[in-house]
Amino acid sequence: MKTLLIAVIAVFLLPVFASAQFTISGSVSEKTKQTSLPGATISLKNTSIGSSSNANGAYQLKNVKAGKYVLTVSFVGYETQHKTIEVNGDQQIDFKLEPSAYLADEVIVMATRATEKSGTTYKNVSKSDIEANNFGQDLPFIINNTPGVVVTSDAGTGVGYTGIRIRGSDATRVNVTVNGIPLNDSESQGSFWVNMPDFASSVESIQIQRGVGTSTNGAGAFGGSLNIQTSAPGLKPYAEVNSTYGSFNTLKNTVKIGTGLIDNKFSFDGRLSRIQSDGYVDRGASLLKSYFLSGAYHGKTDLLRINVFSGSEKTYQSWNGVPESKLRGDVQGINDYIERNGITGADAANLLTADNRKYNSFLYRDQNDNYWQDHYQVLYAKQFNDKFSFNGALHYTYGRGYYEEFKAGQKFADYGLENPIINGAPVLTTDLVRRRWLNNNFYGATYSFNYKASSQLNFTVGGAYNQYRGQHYGQINWSQISSNLNNSDHYYDGDGNKNDFNIYAKVSYSPVEKLNLFADLQYRRLNYDITGKDNDLLPLNIHDKLNFFNPKLGASYFVNPKSNIYASLSIANKEGNRDDYVNANAGTLPHPERLYNVEAGYRIKDAQYSAGVNVYGMFYKDQLVVTGKLSDVGASIRQNVPNSSRIGVEFDGSYTLSRHFLINANAALSRNKIKDFSEFIFNYDTNKEDTYNYTNTNISFSPDAVLFGELVYKPFTSFAVALQSKYVSKQYMDNTQNEGRKLNGYWVNNVRLGYDFSFKGVKNMNIGLLINNILDKKYESNGYTYGSYSGGNRVTENFYFPQAGTNLLLSLNVKF
Structure with a gap:
């Protein structure tokens, strides 16, 4: 730094x-x-x-x-x-x-995107920005340098399972739409980018809205939203080949083709991608494949587009992290951990001999996560006249997959199986390999009507109806000692069905030239049913119906053509996820969460610079947080806390020093607190839970400061080198604000180089180099913790996800 x-x-x-x-x-x-x-x-x-x-x-x-x-x-x-x-x-x-002569693709996302007039805090990421940062890592890493964003990778490299937080809120609280269609899983509410490898290569633009944002489709945005528009067609035929190779045997191959506009009406585009990486951690390998196909009819007043895209992933599991004693190289602590947890044989040897930062607890060869996901979208937009327009979509997503794991010493009874009789005596346990499956179908329709009454008044009415049907089941595909179950049989079956309806109305009105007023009202209704059995063979019969009203009001005042100030007040409501329902005590349901969000800011843009500064307050009622509380059957559950909040200030700016030098910078400073918090710790001495009360503690995984700076040097038009630096302050892994259970702050520096040139037969050739963590900083970007009391002492188990040291990715992109 x-x-x-x-x-x-x-x-x-x-x-x-x-x-x-x-x-x-x-x-x-x-x-x-x-x-x-x-x-x-x-x-x-x-x-x-x-x-x-x-x-x-x-x-x-x-x-x-x-x-x-x-x-x-x-x-x-x-x-x-x-x-x-x-x-x-x-x-x-x-x-x-x-x-x-034809309707542009931008109309598809206009209804759910914010503008300078909507009083919303947002950041637009253009196609050129995406291309410059796309070296094959998952999409969260491509937008890592935007305000208030913190990313992490299980395998330590940005390939495979990755996560994103915006303003301290995890992926389950970040609403994601693709062409206005919800992407978040309806039950877990997360967005799994590993299922959409190299999707960034088919993205035209991304708008990141921080806070509640504007009304959109899918689960409520409690930290932010990602509004993604897929690629618009090129005017002329093109072909593109992109290859990246780098550290940890990371390899990305992408081929893109397009017809351009045929007869000024039709276009067809396609992409095929393959990514593989060994990962930074031991056995943290990924093999990812995807394709994207799109065909469109472009009329003068209407647009019909069909998108088909799919991804498959095979990722070796590295989601257990590294125990703290192992990470610190504490040999005595490692042996104590081995003894406490009954670890023996090869597992114990692995813990003692593996690299301290690369340790992976899994050794079974096929300990993989496997998933396939297919998306189908039919998008239609119609411009009836210069005042009235419509766009709508039909969509269907089919997902299926499983994770496989070796489990030693499993009781037959835990799988609903008979104890086999050998030599006249019952055998109670066996080693086995199991698969836990999730098959799901998600389908529905979205729509919006826009009426521009005048240059001062604009109306939008829109909404969606979506259905989710999920099947959860388990199989035993190998057992050391056989019982009464075939490989194809299910030892548990559970269903999750959710119907989600919403309708919203937006109005933008300018009573005077410089002032714009904005109102956005949304009603959302959902039915959620969970039936069958869970993976512990416990019966499930859960039913919930929820109605939410989500109003938003805002104003924007244009001081002059270059700058404006804005303010907004929004209310959002959100249901719990599947685990909140399944793990709740019998007869109880998690209360929905509510968020009151206040945003105010100032934006200015001039020839040499652009800048924005905003303040925000996010005040939660009944936010669901981890407390250590266990359910009646011993499962960890999240509980509602009455009052919690996030208050902060953010800055985002760019300044052109000269024709050769450019500075980009952003900062997010915040205070994230739970007013009253109770921690529950199981005490093995009394066989009960002990309760500890806290006041005004930090919300877990919510850094007080996230800073980013970038210095770009362009010695000549076709070459640029960027020095990037990002700081994330310390984060607590639970809500007790205990210094013994935290992620240390880290400052990481990267260098990115790009050189463009062309020659006969080639429109453009780009050579790019990304050197991550140039100072070889040893840091951990994620973790988890749990504890208990035994023998009168508290035992705390901390686990961390180390990120890679200095590593590089070299890319070659050729456009024809």
Whole structure:
């Protein structure tokens, strides 16, 4: 970090020779009707200089240095225009845009995306940003450098099972949609990017909304939301080959092809990807495959697109982490851990001899997680006239898979099996290999209608109805001693069925030119039924019906064409996940969570810089948290805590120092507290749970500070090197704020290089290099803890997920 700070200071102290700077101004209007087009995007190609047209269609680009530029203007529903200009003085350039010959793909996500007028805190990630950071790691790692985001990887490399937190909230509280269609699993509520390998290669843009955000489809957003739009078609035929190779035998191969627009109406695009990695931790290997196919009809006033994409993953399990004594190299502590947990034979030898940071407790050859997931989307958009439009979608997702594990000394009775009789005596236990399956079907429809009454008033009505049908079952596919079960039989069967309906209405109104008011009202109803048996063979008969009302109000005031201030108040409600229901004590149901979210901020954008600063308050009622409480059958359960909160300030900015140097930076500072918290610890001496009460403790996995800085150096147009630095402060692994159960803060530095060139027959060739953790920092980005009392002493078991030291990924991308 010292190196980075010195470099940044040196750049600021570089002699700057003043050069003349000019202003480009003008207006953007519709060609045939001569009406102004407010909100059009105006930019100078290959620079950070850009702006938007105001309510009268006027725009202004200041501080433009003398030189030759390409001035670009775009607006949804109209043909993009480019003008090559020579700047040697102030200029006025007007644009008259023609309606597009076809409806643009952006309309598909407009209903659920935030704008400067919606009073929402958000970050847009463009296709070029995604491409620059896409070296084959999962999507969370590609957006890791955005405000308030913390990512982790079970295998330590960003390939395989990865996780993301926004403002301290985990993936189950981050709503994800793809083209407006919910992605989160309906029961666990998580988004599993390992099931969608290299999906980033088929993404056009991502909007990250922090906090509640705007109304969308699927489970409520309690920390943030990811609104993803898949790739729009190229205008001309193309082919692309991308390969990445790097540390830990990480290899990514991607092929993309597209027809461009055929007869200005049809387009077809496809992608095929394969990723493999040995992982940083022992046996943390992944083999991931995916494809993406899309075909579309582009009419002048309507768009029909069909997407089919699928992913498969085979990942060796590394989700147990490393015991603290092993991580610290504490030999006595390791032996104590072995004795406490009855570890013997090869497992004990593995614990004693493996690398302290790469240790993986699993040794069975096929201890893999296997999953296949197929997505089908039919998207339709219709522009009836210049005021009224519609878009809707039908979707279906089919998932199926299992994780396989070796289990020693298992009781036949625990699997509902008869004890076999050998030599006249019953045998009670056996070693076995089991598979736990999840097969699910998710399908439904989404829609939205938009009516633009005038340039000051806009209405949107939308919603969705989705159904989820999940089958949970287990099989024993090998047993050292056989009993009365065939390999294909199920030793448990359970079902999870959820029906989810929502409808929302949004209105945006500008009573005066600079002020915009925003209202967003959503009603959501769901039915959730869990039946059958769980994996402990306990009967399940759970039924819940919930109704949620989620209102949002906001205002945005434009101080001038370059800057605005905004504020909003939102309420969101969210149901518990499957485990909350299944592990709850008999006859009880988890209370839904409620969030009151206040956001306020200031945004400014000029030719040389852009910046935004915001404050927020997230006040929870009945938030579900881990307390150590056990259910009647000994399962860990989350409990509702009456009052908890997250209060913070965030900054996100970019500054062009010169034609060669650019600085990007963001910061998230927060205070995350539970007002009153009770911890439950099982006491083996009394065979009861002991209760310990705490006040005003930190919420687990919620760092007080997340900081990011990037210095980009472009010695010439086609080459760039970026020095990136990210700091995450300490995080507690439970809600007691105990210093003995925490993740230490870490500061990690990366370097990214990219060089573009072309030659005959090749549109562009890019060579990229990503060097992660250049200072070889030893750090852990995730973990968990549990404890008990025995012999009058508390025993705490901490586990950590170490991340890789210095490692690199080298990529070659060729576009034809």
